[in-house]
Amino acid sequence: MVYSSLLFIYGFLPVSLILYYITPKKFREMMLLFLSAAFCCMISLYFLIFIAVFAAVNYIFMHLISRSRRNEKLSAVPLAVGIIIDLVAVFAFRTEFFTWLHRMIRAPEGFYPVGISFFALGAVGTLIDVYKGRIKADRNMVRFALYIMFFPRLLMGPLLRYRVFTNILSNRSESLSEMGVGMTIFVKGLAKKVIAADNLYMLYTAARSGDVSEISAVTAWLGAVAYILCLYFELSGFADMGTGTAYLFGLKFPQSFNYPLFSIRLKYFAARWQSQVTQWLRRYITKPIYGVCSKRLLREIVFIMGWGLFGFWYTVDLGGTVWGILIGTAVIIESRLLKKKIMNFTGMIYTFFTVVILGVFLSGDSLGGSVRYLFAMVGGNGILADADGFYLVKTYIVLLLVTMYASTDLFRNLMTRTGRNKVKAAVMAVSPVLVLAVLILCTAVISYSGSSDMLLMKL
Amino acid sequence: MMKLTSRITALLTLAFIAVFSAMTFFGGKRDISPEENRVLAKAPELNAKELYDGRTGEKLDRYVTDHFAGRNRWLVGSSLIQTELSESIVNGVYVSDDRLISTDDKGITDASAMAEVFDSFAENYDGMVYFAAIPTSAGVYGDVLPGHIVRQTESQQINALYYAMDSDIRKIDAYNILKMLKDNYIYYRNDTKWTSYGAYCVYKTVIQKLGFQPNSYDKYSIEHVTDNFRGNLYNRTLSRRPKADIMDIYEYHNGAEVTSCIVVRRDGINAEGQIFDREKLETGDKYSMYLGDAVPIMRITTSANTDKKLLVIKDDFGDCFVPFLFQHYSEITVVDPSVMTGKLSDYVNADDYGQTLFLFGTDSLSDREMMSKITP
Numbered sequence: 001m002v003y004s005s006l007l008f009i010y011g012f013l014p015v016s017l018i019l020y021y022i023t024p025k026k027f028r029e030m031m032l033l034f035l036s037a038a039f040c041c042m043i044s045l046y047f048l049i050f051i052a053v054f055a056a057v058n059y060i061f062m063h064l065i066s067r068s069r070r071n072e073k074l075s076a077v078p079l080a081v082g083i084i085i086d087l088v089a090v091f092a093f094r095t096e097f098f099t100w101l102h103r104m105i106r107a108p109e110g111f112y113p114v115g116i117s118f119f120a121l122g123a124v125g126t127l128i129d130v131y132k133g134r135i136k137a138d139r140n141m142v143r144f145a146l147y148i149m150f151f152p153r154l155l156m157g158p159l160l161r162y163r164v165f166t167n168i169l170s171n172r173s174e175s176l177s178e179m180g181v182g183m184t185i186f187v188k189g190l191a192k193k194v195i196a197a198d199n200l201y202m203l204y205t206a207a208r209s210g211d212v213s214e215i216s217a218v219t220a221w222l223g224a225v226a227y228i229l230c231l232y233f234e235l236s237g238f239a240d241m242g243t244g245t246a247y248l249f250g251l252k253f254p255q256s257f258n259y260p261l262f263s264i265r266l267k268y269f270a271a272r273w274q275s276q277v278t279q280w281l282r283r284y285i286t287k288p289i290y291g292v293c294s295k296r297l298l299r300e301i302v303f304i305m306g307w308g309l310f311g312f313w314y315t316v317d318l319g320g321t322v323w324g325i326l327i328g329t330a331v332i333i334e335s336r337l338l339k340k341k342i343m344n345f346t347g348m349i350y351t352f353f354t355v356v357i358l359g360v361f362l363s364g365d366s367l368g369g370s371v372r373y374l375f376a377m378v379g380g381n382g383i384l385a386d387a388d389g390f391y392l393v394k395t396y397i398v399l400l401l402v403t404m405y406a407s408t409d410l411f412r413n414l415m416t417r418t419g420r421n422k423v424k425a426a427v428m429a430v431s432p433v434l435v436l437a438v439l440i441l442c443t444a445v446i447s448y449s450g451s452s453d454m455l456l457m458k459l
Numbered sequence: 460m461m462k463l464t465s466r467i468t469a470l471l472t473l474a475f476i477a478v479f480s481a482m483t484f485f486g487g488k489r490d491i492s493p494e495e496n497r498v499l500a501k502a503p504e505l506n507a508k509e510l511y512d513g514r515t516g517e518k519l520d521r522y523v524t525d526h527f528a529g530r531n532r533w534l535v536g537s538s539l540i541q542t543e544l545s546e547s548i549v550n551g552v553y554v555s556d557d558r559l560i561s562t563d564d565k566g567i568t569d570a571s572a573m574a575e576v577f578d579s580f581a582e583n584y585d586g587m588v589y590f591a592a593i594p595t596s597a598g599v600y601g602d603v604l605p606g607h608i609v610r611q612t613e614s615q616q617i618n619a620l621y622y623a624m625d626s627d628i629r630k631i632d633a634y635n636i637l638k639m640l641k642d643n644y645i646y647y648r649n650d651t652k653w654t655s656y657g658a659y660c661v662y663k664t665v666i667q668k669l670g671f672q673p674n675s676y677d678k679y680s681i682e683h684v685t686d687n688f689r690g691n692l693y694n695r696t697l698s699r700r701p702k703a704d705i706m707d708i709y710e711y712h713n714g715a716e717v718t719s720c721i722v723v724r725r726d727g728i729n730a731e732g733q734i735f736d737r738e739k740l741e742t743g744d745k746y747s748m749y750l751g752d753a754v755p756i757m758r759i760t761t762s763a764n765t766d767k768k769l770l771v772i773k774d775d776f777g778d779c780f781v782p783f784l785f786q787h788y789s790e791i792t793v794v795d796p797s798v799m800t801g802k803l804s805d806y807v808n809a810d811d812y813g814q815t816l817f818l819f820g821t822d823s824l825s826d827r828e829m830m831s832k833i834t835p
Binding site: 001005006007009010011013014015017041042043044045046047108109111176177178179180181182183184187195199202203206207209210387388391392395396399428429431432433435436439440441443444445447448449450451 | 461462463464465466467468469470471472473475476477479480483484507510511512513515516519520521523524525527530533534536537540541544545546547548549550605606607608
């Protein structure tokens with residue numbers, strides 16, 4: 001079950017909201033855990049068992065680390081073992097080298113633990129935090145299990161540190177106006193997924209359907225732009241749907257994407273793109289290394305490697321790693337070269353183009369293929385534009401322009417930051433109806449297949 | 460002010476969700492959808508095994524989707540929105556004012572493997588084998604589709620299949636006949652299949668190959684039985700942009716008549732069949748008017764003054780084609796492998812027939828499982 005499905009929106013969500021709000025406040029965390037278990041169970045019972053075991057193992061290791069903390073060397077052992085188990089769990093399902101393990105744990109055919117990349121990172125981070133003494137090992141099993149399997153976070157929801165999560169959980173504010181905020185965010189995410197991402201995906205596949213050595217430059221560019229926009233709308237759409245759902249239960253989750261695509265500098269793009277994951281990498285991997293490196297060059301290399309790791313986390317292959325390294329390098333080059341102030345507009349343009357061009361590496365199946373694709377983008381096939389390209393431009397231009405506009409912060413600013421009171425009042429008056437209208441629109445779009453679970457990458 | 464807006468948003472959207480989920484869960488359930496012409500999903504039964512590997516979740520998803528309140532209206536809205544948002548493609552069907560065209564038919568994917576099936580039939584058969592591969596409407600009208608969709612045309616697919624087939628099989632080039640006549644009403648606007656007129660045009664060639672003179676067009680009286688037919692492509696899109704289709708019955712005057720028509724139903728029971736089952740016109744499955752519901756086997760005897768017998772092995776394309784053959788044979792046995800449960804030889808002894816005609820649309824010719832029933 002995904003958030004963008006009729007079963008979730010019109011089945012699971014209302015039922016779980018009713019169950020949650022009739023539960024006395026004292027037991028609501030238990031209720032959330034029960035609902036999360038039900039959510040996992042709808043994916044499959046095996047998944048529920050898998051994730052429960054995963055949570056239990058991490059819970060045990062967390063306490064082993066905490067018990068042995070007085071002796072730093074001793075406590076490193078459960079830390080290392082715990083991290084290895086978590087990473088093996090990730091690699092077992094995201095790569096093809098562990099099929100024997102699938103048989104060993106009797107995984108059903110085609111089983112994939114959705115969101116493993118997220119909750120495994122969360123678990124690793126918690127183990128490290130306990131080891132470092134930043135947080136105490138929580139005795140509350142309900143909270144820890146909820147941290148791993150909380151359903152609004154499970155599918156690509158925001159990645160939160162344990163303490164941030166428990167703070168949010170403790171400071172719940174369940175009110176109708178929070179639910180309104182939640183529904184707005186949820187519907188926004190739903191529209192991002194089913195209206196923007198799914199149609200951009202059609203453009204992406206259409207542009208990519210031709211042979212890479214024959215496509216025209218225009219088609220190649222369309223494919224590249226569609227890919228990066230689609231990726232953004234898909235990832236941020238899922239994150240928004242998760243965040244919105246969490247708001248419905250009174251949990252104020254932070255944002256994952258802060259309009260990164262049209263940032264005015266590459267470094268802002270790097271800071272705004274899936275910020276919780278990049279922050280995680282910084283906190284647990286690159287920052288400790290920074291401490292050892294004094295030279296600027298070394299630090300920069302560490303920064304680049306951190307991004308390489310981030311790219312690797314996306315695709316678990318060379319293409320993603322190269323993408324990460326190139327983005328990191330581009331950010332470094334920018335910080336070295338760009339001393340003077342430049343116009344925001346210029347910055348926006350080069351940021352977007354850099355991201356689109358480098359995105360080819362993230363989307364490609366192989367490095368060679370990506371290079372050939374870039375070659376096609378500069379007109380290397382000797383065709384600048386052909387009938388196919390024109391057709392795609394003609395058909396998708398509105399969608400492209402609208403989605404590009406929606407991926408800037410202009411629209412948000414129009415809604416929230418306008419100074420004029422009249423405009424503000426109008427926006428306020430229209431927005432409930434707008435949200436409802438978009439919800440109806442999205443329901444219609446997913447009504448045929450019942451869900452929209454096409455994904456560019458499985459995380 | 461901000462809070463008030465949020466509260467109104469919450470009330471509006473949650474009320475909407477509540478109403479539709481209540482209507483979905485407590486509303487009446489249908490077993491079949493005439494608009495989509497298919498059986499809707501049944502409520503999943505809880506059992507440990509399916510729950511364990513996730514099939515229950517999938518079935519529940521399917522069930523809620525199929526029985527979602529006002530599904531048909533949602534679908535109509537969906538196809539309107541989809542055509543505006545991006546390409547005019549709804550659920551793999553290209554929507555235009557002229558016609559609906561399927562964009563995701565696999566076609567003949569493995570010509571040589573397919574050819575082997577028919578070769579092995581021909582090798583073990585004493586009579587003559589004739590073969591007509593019929594393009595779908597996408598094959599004839601596919602040139603209006605965007606360039607990124609059509610990779611291998613159906614004419615190439617059919618040529619590859621014919622090329623791979625044994626030379627003893629007489630192949631009939633239906634593609635070029637139909638392509639030449641593409642400005643006529645030879646294909647339904649809302650279906651992948653040909654009209655009776657399209658079938659008639661191919662019949663003229665087929666029957667000459669089979670060794671007869673074709674009946675001329677003016678010998679038939681044509682009855683428009685409905686002008687409100689919307690076929691399988693409409694079922695996938697619920698788009699009413701093209702006009703509804705006309706279904707015709709071609710009646711041959713003063714000729715041979717059908718004297719008996721016995722079918723073996725899917726459950727193995729013999730029953731009386733019908734050449735034109737007009738009751739079907741009142742249902743969502745109007746096309747089944749031709750030869751009635753799909754059955755594994757149908758034995759037709761006619762009063763034609765001959766002792767010639769023909770075995771026709773066909774898919775849906777054959778339904779409106781078969782009646783044209785009545786004037787030439789005293790016994791015609793029609794076999795539809797798509798609904799056969801066993802092998803062809805379980806139903807009929809092919810050697811009883813001097814001639815065998817295969818008549819398939821290219822969309823069936825990718826179905827290995829269905830075709831494997833033909834191999835002896």
